[in-house]
Amino acid sequence: MEPLITLRDIGRKYVIGTEVIHALKSVSLTINKGEFVALMGPSGSGKSTLMNILGCLDTPSKGEYILNGINVSHMTDNELAEVRNTEIGFVFQTFNLLPRNTALDNVALPLIYAGISKEKRIERAKTSLQNVGLGNRIDHKPNELSGGQRQRVAVARALINNPSIILADEPTGNLDTKTSIEIMGLVEDIHARGNTIILVTHEEDIALHAHRIVRMRDGLVENDYPNTNIQKVAREGIPEFKN
Secondary structure (H helix, E strand, C coil), X not given: CCXXXXXXXXXXXXXXXXXXXXXXXXXXXXXXXXXXXXXXXXXXXXXXXXXXXXXXXXXXXXXXXXXXXXXXXXXXXXXXXXXXXXXXXXXXXXXXXXXXXXXXXXXXXHHHHCCCCHXXXXXXXXXXXXXXXXXXHCCCCHHHCCHHHHHHHHHHXXXXXXXXXXXXXCCCCCCCHHHHHHHHHHHHHHHHCCCEEEEECCCHHHHCCCCEEEEEECCEEEEEEXXXXXXXXXXXXXXHHCC
16 A cells, blocks of 8 residues: 655755755655654754645655655645645644634634535534534634633644644644643544544654654654554553653
8 A cells, every 4th residue: 555645855945045954855754544653853853844845835845745646746836725625634833723713613614615515514513523522612712712622623623624644733832731631632532533643743742642753853854763652651641741
């Protein structure tokens, strides 16, 4: 079976004045359907640039990116937008919800771009909110929800189009420890249903939830290994989080 994601010799450079910055030098990776991968690395390692390329928010300067059988390496902005809407669900650290819209409207938003009828949009958004445990909060606006509930709304929105991959960028970055554990539990449930998840984080304890860890440094993959602690974490909980 073909991998869901294939990156071959991906590079990304930016020209700032007379200086050329190589944010990514050469990255080759494959990610299979149903994997749960944590992308880690210090600031300036290239992990955010790589996430932007994986999320079709940016195109590489060199190399090939095949996503679900589609070569997205040299697409136009419009073509990339279409791939994003159908193939990728995003969860951000800052939730990115529309403040004046209800939870239901926020979750249904991607379906408007997909041209789905209003009736179907409402039905699917309700189901998606129920799946993240917020069936009783559909009419609440973001300022009427806790941080953890807002992130659940964002997760429901990410899932609404049945995307090939969920890209979660520091999804617990704005949450306290207890809420972080709840959100990571939700992410694990979503993974258990067969979704492919790529989690960008600089926190070791959050990365321990993933089944595979890819570490970046200086625009290259420094390490790529299975998380052997995963059974231990499932059994005993994360060391730092034990009371």
